[in-house]
Amino acid sequence: MKMKEDEKWQSLLLSSAPTFVGDTTLPYGFLTSTLARLKEEKKEREQLEKIGLRALIASMVVLVVTVGVTLSLKFQNQSDLEPGIRSLIQVENVSLS
């Protein structure tokens, strides 16, 4: 059996039901402002994407340059022995291959 409190609750809900009905027509100016906001947000998003793409390309360039410099220094260092070691090699007459 339904309790009295439940009945009161249900009747309160039923009585207020008309206030829950949504609007079917758009209020004046709503469409214009929504579309304008939408356009603005789309523009901002596109600008951000452009900036992001540029930043990505720039960081790729930096990365390539860094890798290039690091590798060239590494290869250069392989034959670049310290003077003490070089003279020792000369004294011992060790051939450098």
Added chain:
Amino acid sequence: MDQSSDITICLQQWKKGNEDAAEELVRHLYPFISRIVRTHLPRRDHEEDLIQEILMKTFSRLHQYKGDAPLSHWVSRLALTTCLDRLRAQKIRPEIRWADLSPEDQDVFDASWLEGSSPDASEAIQARDLLDKILSTLSPEDRSLILMTDLEGQSMEEISIATGWGISKIKMRLFRIRTQLRKTMQNLKERL
């Protein structure tokens, strides 16, 4: 052509970059979102701003919509989440007592038109004000849940789709909410 196929065409055109399709989508979605906002938020909240916010979110996340469920399900979940976020910012009353009600609310609670007869517009607004006060004692999720079942008559499956909760969780929550509401209504009836 039915409404759902209209929306699908608009959606495809919008994704292809047709700006005019946005206008059609706003027209299609507005009544649907308006109903959700009016149900889940207390009266006098800034409805138009919130509907616009939900529409913005819908458009910005439209690329995430896979089309495996109706667009209305996807939009209703987004709308509900936005309403719950808005409700979370509002204060929850620990409980409501007879002394917390205004004389108008007290009259509504005792009104004979609550029992059966159809109320007029002003009586409906008065009833809604009292209802909002009673609902303000519930958490945002509980408030939405009880309105989805008792007001909109949604099934457990529909609520599960809209909220992402399991059926057993919904049932348990409803049981707890009903107990709490019964206590509130009893307190008011006994002038506590």
